Amino acid sequence: MVLEQDITVDEILKTLYDKSKALVQLLQSYEKRKEDRSAFIEEIQTLLDEREVFIKRLQAFDRVAFNEHDELKKQLLELEPEITGQLQRVFHDIQRGRRLIKAKQQTRQRYQNPYANMHQDGAFLDKRK
Template identity: 35%
Template sequence: MIRPAMTMWRDRSLQLIALVQVIDEEKRDEVIEQIDKILNERDLLQSQIVQPFTAEEDEFGEELIRLEKDVQTSLERFTHTIRTDISQSQAKKENMNSYVNPYGKMSQDGAYFDSKH
């Protein structure tokens, strides 16, 4: 018999993989909160998954290890998407500022050099 903590871990892992597939930027904050909640639940479950394991639990554990790699990959991809969106947003903001104040990045040291003399 497989421990309930192990099956709950698998269920939470599958939920994480499904959550990070949500691309809608308007729901991103909500998705991040749900991810954080699930990760906290998994942390609590981890203390309940200790040796000794039965043969059935060993096999199930191998499945969990494979699933964990998918979770890590999905979370990394999700994080990368967020970072990309943030950097694009900052670039747009800087570009907009250059239109609003085109001389803002020029140094204003007050020196003027006449090239004719």
Template identity: 30%
Template sequence: MSSVLLCHSITKQLKEAVEGLSDGNRESVIGKIEKLLEERQTLLSSIKPPFSENEQLLGKEMMEWNQEIDRKLIFLRTEIKRDMNGLTKKKSSAQRYTNPYQSLQHDGMFYDKKK
């Protein structure tokens, strides 16, 4: 099997993995995505021209899939960032609730304007 066909099949698996992503299985899918990306990266270095017509068609299809995969991975990254920011906000608000006077500073000054 040629390296273009192998790369095409890995890209197809990667596309299916990204499409099957949900909040419940996010960690396992991210692990699978990382593994597939590493496999595909090793194959990309072994792809050398000249290409047959079939391989050129597969390459065009892979490029279209890559654009979809990139968009979905960027969306996934923003979701993860949003979840992390929400978690830190919850943590800080819970800390303020349990100890509300912790963040007060007592090193300020008071100016009396009356003479």
């Protein structure tokens, strides 16, 4: 993504807000798009990377120019908890899916080779006298 050198704080904040809003909408559509997780994750990563570029651009401006835009800052800050919560929900769902796949693989492996994990020591202690 190419950024113009003479971009203003207002333009950066508006673009950042638009990217954040698009990210929220994308994250809310997760339940409908679960089947194609890899494409979904790529889209999330793209939007997060684009937002990061604009956030870094914002950090280059001085506080005076930044403090003039209270309404946009407020709207952005209101979106952040929702973005964080939605990202955590998606992350936990992906983790749960990975654990389920791993458990299925282990079950299949145990079924195919039930004697693979048996101990070979051959010792038996009889407690009778």
